[in-house]
Amino acid sequence: MKLTIKFILALFTFLFYTNSFSQKSLELKNSNLEGVSPEGKFWWWNNVTRKGADATFSVEDFDTNPGSQRALKVETHRLGEKGFHLSSQYNQKFKGKEGDAVTITFHAKNKGGKGKMKLVIQSDVQGSYQGKDFILTEDWTKYSHTFSLKSDSSNQAIRFWYMTEGTEFFLDDVSISI
Numbered sequence: 001m002k003l004t005i006k007f008i009l010a011l012f013t014f015l016f017y018t019n020s021f022s023q024k025s026l027e028l029k030n031s032n033l034e035g036v037s038p039e040g041k042f043w044w045w046n047n048v049t050r051k052g053a054d055a056t057f058s059v060e061d062f063d064t065n066p067g068s069q070r071a072l073k074v075e076t077h078r079l080g081e082k083g084f085h086l087s088s089q090y091n092q093k094f095k096g097k098e099g100d101a102v103t104i105t106f107h108a109k110n111k112g113g114k115g116k117m118k119l120v121i122q123s124d125v126q127g128s129y130q131g132k133d134f135i136l137t138e139d140w141t142k143y144s145h146t147f148s149l150k151s152d153s154s155n156q157a158i159r160f161w162y163m164t165e166g167t168e169f170f171l172d173d174v175s176i177s178i
Helices: 002-021
Strands: 045-049 054-060 071-078 086-096 101-110 116-122 130-135 141-148 153-162 168-177
Touching: 045 054, 071 086, 086 168, 101 116, 101 153, 116 141, 130 141, 153 168
Parallel strands: none
Antiparallel strands: 045 086, 054 071, 071 168, 086 153, 101 141, 101 168, 116 130, 116 153
């Protein structure tokens, strides 16, 4: 009897610590960009062009990451004055504390290859901005980066900046783990 109780306590302790220290994948409302509104736009994404930036944002349903039915396609015509003037923001905010490790994984490609895309994480707290540049290939490739959060906030958000003019970017299967 005592052995059974000790075993059960050890099992619960193990499960508690395993769960406490493992990364958790956030439940994203549309992480893989499959859901489209009646207007033909992705439900949880906001595309930005300002200060001279110009691009065509569309739903790609032919050239997608294997296993996916839709991807975000961005045809860049002109870059803006700054990198963030041409971007796509995932509108589902998430909670994080300073020092938390947040891993963003996504699949992307660039027509012709060598297109530069920046992954950005930022909250509503001044000074929380962080970015990582990726030079994309012409084939669907899985990219990933881990950020250490700079602030406590319930409004952490990710954004993708398109840093190469006159090309096509494709983005799919975005996930956030914390």
